Amino acid sequence: MLFTFIPVFSQPTTVHGKVTDQETGEPIPFVTILFKKTPIGTTTDSLGVFQLISKNKVDSIQFTTVGYLGKSFGIKPFTTNELDVKLKPDLIKISEVIALPNDAPVRRILKEMIARKKQNNPAKYPRYSYRKYTKWEYHLNNVGNKMMQSRAFKNNQNVFKTAEDSTKFLPIYFSEQLVYNEIQRNPSKQKSTVLADKTSGVGVLDDYEISGFTSALDMEVNFYDNYIDLFSQNFVSPLADNGWFYYKYFLADSTMHNGVKNYRIEFIPRRVGDKVFKGFMTTENKDFSLLEVDGTLASTSYLNFLKSMQLKSTYQFVSDSVPFFRRNQIDAIFNYVPLKNNPSKKPISLFFTQSAVIDSVSVNQEKDVILAKGNGKFETIKLPDSKDRDQNYWETHRLEELNPREKLVSATIDSVSQIKAVKFVDNLTRMSMTGYYDLGRFEFGPYASTINTNKVEGLHLFAGARTSSEISTHYMIWGGLGYGFRNKKFNGIAGYGYKFPTINRQIIKFSYDDKIVRSGENEKILFLYENALSPTENNLISQVFKRDELDELFREQKLSTSYEYEWHPGLSNKISANYIRHFSPEFYPFMRAGMPVDYVSAVDFSVDTRFSWQEKVIDDKFLRVYMNTDYPIIHIAIGGGKVFYSGKENYYGKVFTTIEQYWKIGQTGFNYAIEGGMYFGKLPYTMLDIPRGNETQGLFSYDFNLLNYMEYVHDKYLHAYLEYHLNGFVFNRVPLLRRIGLREVLSAKTMIGSLSDKNQQIVEFPSSISKMSNPYLELGAGVENIFRLFRVEAIWRVNNKSLLGAPTFGLRAKFEIKL
Known part of the structure; x- marks a missing residue:
């Protein structure tokens, strides 16, 4: 028995x-x-x-x-x-609110809360400082037996841990940080001093440092704002000025605390399809300030990957009268399962949590915030021993204790990092960011250039490598060799870079490039495509989806040196000196007075100034990945030099600028970019502005998608690129479309420009080039988030009919991953 x-x-x-x-x-x-x-x-x-x-x-x-x-x-x-x-x-509560829409107690309380938002918002003070302790954690949820018994993990069962509901999870990241922040409104200054920092992560999560306007300064969640900006999305705060448009509110309870009445107000969405929460908030009847908010995202059916999110915030009174933040917590679960064959079985997902606790608050200080760089706006300073704090320091300085799960996660991650399969996935992740695959002391790449085909070179193979941080964290050597099977010519690249061991980013580079490039390609493309690994669009992917022959190519030799210095976060300069030689293109040969010109060359100098504000970036050796900012990013570049051609020479000058911003408007987003420039003197057409066309079936945000290359060349130009992302604002209100998760997008691109004939004194313009008599304009309307991965847009070329046979209408598509 x-x-x-x-x-x-x-x-x-x-x-x-x-x-x-x-x-x-x-x-x-x-x-x-x-x-x-x-x-x-x-x-x-x-x-x-x-x-x-x-x-x-x-x-x-x-x-x-x-x-x-x-x-x-x-x-x-x-x-x-x-x-x-x-x-x-619960129809009783709803009917009570509807029965008294104008004088219900909950409306009176909310009216007072909204009227006093400005005076209660902790971010209002002209000067304030505080200490902040933050924890971040990532782990894989719902790990099943199939993964646990796989070849990669069968000998590493100890890395899997058991959650409270008896499911298994795999820890991959845990970090804690203690900082002291100082904020000043006018003139604006923000300073974060990192007192202690400890990170345990798998691969790139451990190695890559997020800097700039870091989470040390960023509060992430402030329910006094109308919108809460998280994961590149705007969620409507339950305390928004127009909250009644998005929420239904119920007065759930009232209690007395120290002679002050506290109210608990519950909120739910007014309709399906908005980025809103359901939960509760508490306030008091003295100042009607927030005491606590607990909100869970009401629906994620219109979002990708994000499957659940809960926000918790508590507030404190400094000196019993000054409202301020006390604690914020964000819990979120991410996964991507487009088809759910077994709804009762939970898929593997990524669990993310971040919590921040605040103390030592001081407001309205008399002294200004002092930055190391007096003309800066914000900075992050790390104490020399911030990463070397021992266990005793953490135990005495943490503002809240680690819970059992956090202790378990922190102790396990080093073991996870040593698993071979984890290292392989980590290398693939690095390669997607850097373009190189890590082989230890050396890295192979860039992978996008390994194999290519075009009309000039035919099949082109390339092999390249660079030194890794195992050899040095301060310098890097790179090089590569390629061969074209049609033109039977070798080409290659070589370079050396040194990153100075200084607080401010400071890099010097020397490089030599000999390669086939497309007409119009130059470094200023990277002002808009800042995270691109190269300015070229001459790659295998562009060939596979081409709609016209790729023949606007020529050989460019370039000897370059540059020095980059970041004065403070958000302001940097880059000084460049180049010797450039452009060889006559095979299909658009250089001609002058009826005679062929073998090549033209130039000595070129330029200074680029880059402005940004409150921008998050990731630094990895010489690579910098720009993450996001809500503010404009501005480049201003000036330069000049001397051009040499047919035994003659002359001086020239140039100035150009770009401005780019993604502007969140409620739950929608408006992305714009404007670029303009002017060249002085005479230059060959390959060194002027050739508007970026698109001769593929793909869709490019900062190219003219129905324009052929070599339709126009300008020495004075102005381009504008506009996109309005409605993010399902209409589709989410249509029952048949709501579950599909489609999103609307509108676009417009326009340009004006002129070209002086004096430039033909160097080389004559190709016959394909025409002068622009009217502004160019193309308009688009499309759908994003198709199968969560694709965007398709219908585009009309409204003005300036093409003389080269470019279409007036077309469907273009792109692969993109968005939340």
């Missing part, structure tokens, strides 16, 4: 199923589910599906969520239970 009962009680209690609205049948996401009289719980996913497991004896389970009546069920312990749960809307 004993052996008969052992298997029964060793089996855990499992409950799975789906929660839906009793009246509409729609799934209810983020329902709180608990085994009664235990802390074991979970929430439903965006489809209302759940699973909860316990090894302890439990016999009942309860379901609760804002806007619905709670429900409890009896279950059989130590077996698998399947439940189809239908919750009834």
Whole structure:
């Protein structure tokens, strides 16, 4: 008998199923589910599906969520239970609000809260400082036996940990940081001093440093703002000025604390399809300031990858009267499963949590914030021993203790990093960012140039490499050799760079390039495509999807040196000196007075100044990846030099500028970029501005997609690129389209320019080039987020009919990954 009962009680209690609205049948996401009289719980996913497991004896389970009546069920312990749960809307509360729309207590309270937002917002003070302790954690949730028993992990079972609901997870990142922040509004100055910093991460998560306007200074969540900007999305705050348009509010409770009445206000979405939360907030009747907010994202069906998110914020009173932040926490789960064949089985997902605790607050100080660079706006300073703090320091300086899971995650990550399969995936991730595959002391790449084909070279093969940080973290040597099978010529690159061991970014480079380039390609393309590994669009992908022959190519030899100096975050200069030689193109040969010209050359000098504000970046040796900023990014470059041709020479000058910004407008986004420039003196057409056309079926944000290359050449030009992303603002309100997750996008691109005939004194213009009599204009309308991965746009060339046969209408597509 004993052996008969052992298997029964060793089996855990499992409950799975789906929660839906009793009246509409729609799934209810983020329902709180608990085994009664235990802390074991979970929430439903965006489809209302759940699973909860316990090894302890439990016999009942309860379901609760804002806007619905709670429900409890009896279950059989130590077996698998399947439940189809239908919750009834809490119509009593809704009817109470509707019955008294003008004078209901909740409206009066919210009116007071919104009226006093400015005076209660902690970010209002002209000067303030505080100490902040932040923790970040990532791990893979819902790891199944298939992964655990795979070849990669079967000998490393110790890296998998057990969550409270008995599922397995794999830790991959844990970091904690203690900083002291000082903020000043006028003139604007922000300073963050890193007191202690400890990071344990797998591969790139450990090596890459996020700097600039870091999370040390960024509060991430401020419910006093109308919108909460997270993961490149704008979510509507329940305390937004127009919150009643997005939310329904209910006065749930009121209590007395020290003679002050506290109100608990619950909120739910007014409609489906908005980026809003459901949850509660508490306030008091003295100043009507926020005391606590707990909000769960109401629906993620219109978002990619983000499957759930919960925000928790608490506030404190400094000196019993000054409202200020106390604690923020963000919990989110990401995954990508386009097809769900088994809804009851949770897929592997990435769990992310960030929490920040604040103390030592001081407001309205008399002294200004002092920066190391007096003319700067903000800076981050790391104390010399900030990364070397011992365990005793952390135990005495943490503003809150690590919980058992955090201790477990932190202790496991080093073991995960040593697994061969993890290292391989890490190398692929690095390669996607840097263009090079890590082989230890050397890195192979850039991968995009390994194989190519075009009309000049035919099949072109290239092999290149560079030194890695295992050889040096201060200098880098790179090189590569290629061969074209049609023109039977070798070409290659070589270079050396040194990064100075200084606080401010400071790099010097020397390089030689000999390669085939497309007419119009030059370094100023990188002012807009800043994270591109190269200014060239001459690659295999462009050949596969071409709509016209790629023949606007010529050989360029370039000897270059540059020095880059960052004065302070957001302001940098780059000084460049180049010797450039352009050889006569095979299909657009250089001609002068009816005679062929073999090549033209130039000695060129330029100074580029780059401005940005509150920008996050990732630095990896010589590579800098620009992450995001809500403000414009501006480049201003001036230069000049001497051009040599047919035994003659003359001086020239140039000036050009770009401005780019992604501007969030409510839940939509407007992206614009403007570039303009002017050349003085005479130059060959290959060194002037050749507007970037697009002779592929692909879609480019900063190219003219229905323009052929070599239609126009300008020595004075102005280009504008506009995109308006509605992010499903219309489609999410159409029931048949809501579940598909499609998003609307509109675009417009225009340019004006002129060209002086004096430039033909060097080489004559090709016959394909025509002068622009009217502004060029193309308009587009399309759909993003097709299968979560593609954007397709219909484009019309409205003005300036092409003399080269470029289409007046076309469908263009691009691959893109967005939240």
